[in-house]
Amino acid sequence: MGVRVVMSDDSILIRNAMVMTLDADDTVLPRADILIRGNRIESIGTVAPESATRAGRVIEAKGHLAVPGLVNAHMHSQSGTMSGFGDRLSHPAFMWLTQAHTSRRTPDEIRLAVLLCAAQMLASGTTAVIDHFPGQRFSMADMDSVMAAWAETGMRATLAMRFFDGEFGDILPRGIA
Secondary structure (H helix, E strand, C coil): CCCCCCCCCCCEEEEEEEEECCCCCCCEEEEEEEEEECCEEEEEECCCHHHHHHCCEEEECCCCEECCCEEEEEECHHHHHHCCCCCCCCHHHHHHHHHHHHCCCCHHHHHHHHHHHHHHHHHCCEEEEEECCCCCCCCHHHHHHHHHHHHHHCCEEEECCCCCCCCCCCCCCCCCC
16 A cells, blocks of 8 residues: 555656666666656656655556657558558558548548547557658648647657659559549
8 A cells, every 4th residue: 555645736756667768878777766747757766755745646666667658650540440450451452441431531530530549559658659641632621630639649749741643543443443
């Protein structure tokens, strides 16, 4: 049974974690505290007792490893609702299915796809992403919806716009193009 801390601010104190810093020297701190205020790490090491007693939440991390947030350098938020959908399809069939599944979405449907992707990534420790949106024609309202959704998650996100001037004829089933 842990010590109950009186909540007096929005800080989180992670106590007694093994911390992998990923600094230039690959330093590992075998037992350290991490103090987080708002959405920023304020300190790593031994936290002053007065900060520890004022922490809004204390997490005992003895026996656990703390690492910096991971980066997903290539994902497609528009496909977030298709997980496992086309695992055994050929590439042209998968591309056709993706285009068909993600076209004509409303801004709210786009937002929900981004939030689903974010929830999955945050659950695995991913805190930054490069989103290759869109997969097909889009409007500026679609782009606004994507960026607003990423902002809502608190994740660091960059949009990698895809532009091309070809038709989709190479991925459409025979007889449709």
